[in-house]
Amino acid sequence: MTNQRIGSRGEFEGFFEAFFGEAGVGAESRGYFRQSSDRLWDTATAFGLWEARYGSVLEIGPGFAYLPFLWKRVLSDEVAILDGESEELIAFGETYRRYGIEPVYADLFRLFGERDPGKNRLPFETGRFEAVICWETMEHFNFNPIPFLKELRRVTRPGGQVLLTVPNQAKLDMRLALLRGRSVRTPVGDYVLQMDDANRMKYAPHWREYTLTEFRELIEGVGFRIGMARHLQTYMNREGMGLGRRIKRGVGNVLTRLVPSLGALCVVRATVEP
Numbered sequence: 001m002t003n004q005r006i007g008s009r010g011e012f013e014g015f016f017e018a019f020f021g022e023a024g025v026g027a028e029s030r031g032y033f034r035q036s037s038d039r040l041w042d043t044a045t046a047f048g049l050w051e052a053r054y055g056s057v058l059e060i061g062p063g064f065a066y067l068p069f070l071w072k073r074v075l076s077d078e079v080a081i082l083d084g085e086s087e088e089l090i091a092f093g094e095t096y097r098r099y100g101i102e103p104v105y106a107d108l109f110r111l112f113g114e115r116d117p118g119k120n121r122l123p124f125e126t127g128r129f130e131a132v133i134c135w136e137t138m139e140h141f142n143f144n145p146i147p148f149l150k151e152l153r154r155v156t157r158p159g160g161q162v163l164l165t166v167p168n169q170a171k172l173d174m175r176l177a178l179l180r181g182r183s184v185r186t187p188v189g190d191y192v193l194q195m196d197d198a199n200r201m202k203y204a205p206h207w208r209e210y211t212l213t214e215f216r217e218l219i220e221g222v223g224f225r226i227g228m229a230r231h232l233q234t235y236m237n238r239e240g241m242g243l244g245r246r247i248k249r250g251v252g253n254v255l256t257r258l259v260p261s262l263g264a265l266c267v268v269r270a271t272v273e274p
Contacts, residue, residue, distance in 0.1 A: 004073040006050050012041050012070075019069055023095055032064045035236050040065060042234035043135060046267050047163050049075065054131040058082065058124065058155065061137035063089070068101050075131070082106060082122065113143045120147040127157040135165045136265075142207040149222045158274040162224065165265050168231060169209040172252055172262040212266040224270035231256070231263030 006012050016037075020030060033040075044050065044067075056078040057071050063083065072079045080102040083089045093103040104123055112120050132152050138145055152162050168174075174184040186205035194204060210218070216229050233256040238245060256262045 006070075006074055009041055013037065015070060015073070016066060019066065023069075023099075025066070025095075029064065033066055036065060038237050039234045040067060042232060043165060043265065043267065046230070046232050047228075047269060049163075052131075054160075056080075056129045056131070058129040058132045060132065060134040060152075064092075067133075068096065069099055071133070072099060072101055080104060080124070080129075082124075084108075108141070108148065109143065112141075112145075112148050115144070115147070120151065122151040122155055124155045126154050127160075128155055130157055130160040132156050132160070132162045134162070136167065138164070139166050139206040139209050140204045142204070145208075145218060146222060149218060149224075153222055153224060153272055156272045158272050160272050161227070162219075162268075162270050162272075164215075164219065164268045164270070165232075166215060167206065167209045168212065168261075168263055168266050169214075170211045170261060171264050172255060173264075175262070210266060212261065212268075215266045215268060219268055219270050223273070225273055226268060226270050228267070228269040230267050231260045232265040232267045233257075233260075233263040234265060 004015070006015065016033065019025070052075060054076045057076040058080045059068050059071065060082045061084075062068050062081050068079050068081050077100075079100075081096060082104050085105045085107050090105055093105070096103040106123055111122070132155065134152070138148070141148070156162055169184070177184050186207065190205040212229060212231060216226055220226060233253060235249065241249075252262075
């Protein structure tokens with residue numbers, strides 16, 4: 001049942017520590033969560049999810065962030081996920097089912113890589129979900145995102161919400177890189193690693209990041225009504241940060257408070273009009 005309240009960062013961390021022990025998730029499988037817990041907490045807080053409740057929730061691309069288990073406890077009794085078709089992800093499906101979460105697997109590149117109305121379709125019925133969550137996933141698309149966004153609109157019920165984030169193309173780090181004459185695109189070395197069977201990247205490179213204005217334009221362009229659109233300054237975790245990195249983060253926090261458009265993420269909540 002959806003009955004647990006999360007009121008603090010400590011309770012957030014405590015939930016996952018208890019879950020990892022109960023579900024038998026080993027330390028070696030917690031790496032992404034350990035790296036991302038600050039960012040995940042900040043993003044959920046920005047969307048006000050600690051006070052939210054939904055009739056049904058779909059998360060697209062959760063990977064090994066383990067958030068669907070939290071959504072099952074705090075957001076909705078009906079939670080489904082859509083993730084990639086790698087053996088590692090599919091093998092985790094039994095754990096989802098054990099906790100009453102419906103796992104569905106599909107290759108989004110196969111579904112949306114070519115313009116084909118008969119194939120550009122998510123494997124869910126129309127209007128099934130009251131909320132669809134898709135965080136830091138669309139930047140990995142090497143295809144036109146419009147058919148995908150149209151499908152998000154189709155599977156979200158009238159009056160329902162989509163909660164979307166992507167990295168901010170105009171964030172502070174990117175602007176500083178340009179001033180130093182460096183590219184803000186995916187490092188060429190990532191393409192090499194992605195094709196190297198001996199050192200395969202788990203996640204594809206960022207093919208396309210967006211400014212908040214661009215991201216809004218995409219979402220409104222397929223018929224959503226924007227309810228919230230903002231920048232969010234947040235970080236991946238860095239255990240044992242040195243003095244230099246702590247100073248850099250402190251300066252970054254000051255600058256992004258003064259100029260919010262320097263923040264790391266674009267955060268958008270949008271609604272399907274009834």
